[in-house]
Amino acid sequence: MAKIYFKKKDIIVESEINVGQTLLDAAKKMDISDITADCKGNCACGTCHVHIDEKWVDIIEPIYLASLEPYLLEKSKQYNKKLSRLCCQIEIKNEYDGLIVHLLES
Numbered sequence: 001m002a003k004i005y006f007k008k009k010d011i012i013v014e015s016e017i018n019v020g021q022t023l024l025d026a027a028k029k030m031d032i033s034d035i036t037a038d039c040k041g042n043c044a045c046g047t048c049h050v051h052i053d054e055k056w057v058d059i060i061e062p063i064y065l066a067s068l069e070p071y072l073l074e075k076s077k078q079y080n081k082k083l084s085r086l087c088c089q090i091e092i093k094n095e096y097d098g099l100i101v102h103l104l105e106s
């Protein structure tokens, strides 16, 4: 299990999720409406875009460059080369326990 913290301004929502599930699964478990995930986790829509907290950027597995993830992120208005990730493309590992994710303004 890993605890994930979704932050938006001063609001923090905590989600506990099994290792091997995705960051999107953690968001869905808590009904986080900011993440609509229109393609249901198939890396095709970009609506699960979040910013990874700066402290965690180097711990999270890097983007798989041959996937659509970089393309979808670069199209987003809130794209940040260092922090942007798609929730559906991050598989939870034990070492992600305590991960902080920032929700974006819609």
Ligand code: FES
Pocket (backbone or CB within 6 Å): 024, 037, 038, 039, 040, 041, 042, 043, 044, 045, 046, 047, 048, 072, 086, 087, 088, 089
């Ligand atoms: S849910 Fe569509 S890209 Fe992640």
